[in-house]
Amino acid sequence: MENLTLTLRHLRVFRAIMATGSATAAADRLAITQPAVSQQLAQLEEALDLRLFERKAGRLVATDQAVELHREVANAFDSIERIVNLASRLRADAPATLRIGAPHSLGFQVLPQICGAFSARYPGLAFEHQAGRYEVVGGQVAAGALDLAILKRPVRHPGTDILCSFEARSVCIIPAKHPLAQQPGVFGPEDLKDAPLVMLRRDSPSRHLLEQALLTAGVRPRVKVEAMTVAACCGFATAGLGVAVVNELMAMQFETPGVVLRPFEIEGDRQVFDLVTLAGVPVSPLIQEFSDFMVAWVEKTLTAFRKRLTDV
Structure with missing residues (x-):
């Protein structure tokens, strides 16, 4: 035929x-x-x-x-x-929906707080959140299933364009009863000698960077818990099982009396998060405004968080 x-x-x-x-x-x-x-x-x-x-x-x-x-x-x-x-929504004059992809750890508190603050501008705006690894939500944007996703470098999906970015630093989460909790100031790899560690899965770029920094400092990692997500690392540290080194955006969700947070510096540690959209497609004014709002919210919130750490 x-x-x-x-x-x-x-x-x-x-x-x-x-x-x-x-x-x-x-x-x-x-x-x-x-x-x-x-x-x-x-x-x-x-x-x-x-x-x-x-x-x-x-x-x-x-x-x-x-x-x-x-x-x-x-x-x-x-x-x-x-x-x-x-x-159907357009015929019914229904409110717009923002479809956002982010890892589980950011969907725990950070993203809901951002969406809650942004919705004050647009009370009728609806949100759809898809949680998954950076590679997964990036692929969903490339497939047109999501409007926007948060990716952490070096993850990059060829079917997406970077709209804007923000940076975060590392923080050490220490159980309050651990001796390290009494140590003030900025921590480094050498401070974690003999400390039980809560670390991400072995294929995580963040874990590779931390392990390399520890070995360079002559510290052999003593892994107590290996977790799948940053939120889980924070949770295990909060439960007293060990010390976790995570980015501050995740750590600030776990400011509780049971832990002490300290700045943590690793040479070459630059944690960049990209907000990505579908490649080659014009960005709607709403998505642009939300993205700009998110970056401003993150920067303002992290500035206040860092001040709390240095004031201790």
Whole structure:
């Protein structure tokens, strides 16, 4: 068949077969005839020049190519659903929604506080928060599933553009009953000799930098707890299990009587967070305003936090 146009109907049939495993069940799901399903599948395979299913014992078994294609088809239907939902909101004159991606640790207090403060400007504004690793939320922005995401360098997604950035420093979280809690001033790697440490997972760039700094200072890391997130590191330190070195943006969420916070300096430690949007797409005034607001909020909040640390 020449010049066959790929249609949503072809993709709906494909998705139904993937879900049910047979043309008959797919036809029932779509409320069409089984021959119509078979015809649509044949046209799809011809249009793509791919063998998508093997016929085995009355079942349609997906090929590897079909499995890979299905992931993209699912993304396409997610995008269509978002378009339909957006159109519904626009028809109803519903408030705008900001879709923001951030790691779990920032979604604990920092992002909610920023959104709460910003919503005072736009009481009708709605928010959607997706939590995940930097690589994940960056990919969601590149796929158009999020308007904005917070990434920490060196993480960078090729499908995104950097809108603006802010920086954070390192802080040492020390259980109040640990002897180090009585030591004033700025800490360095040498101060952590023999201290039980709460550290991030082994593949974390932050952990690599800290471990290298400790080894350079002649300190062999004594890892008491290995955690998956910065928030978990802070939590374990607060529980008295060890000393954690994390960025101040996360640490300030755990200012409690059970811990002491001290500035921590590592040579070459420059923690930069980027706010990223979909590459090549004009940024809406609302997203630009929110991003500028976030950077200003972070800088003001960190300035006050640093003053509290130095006033101790």
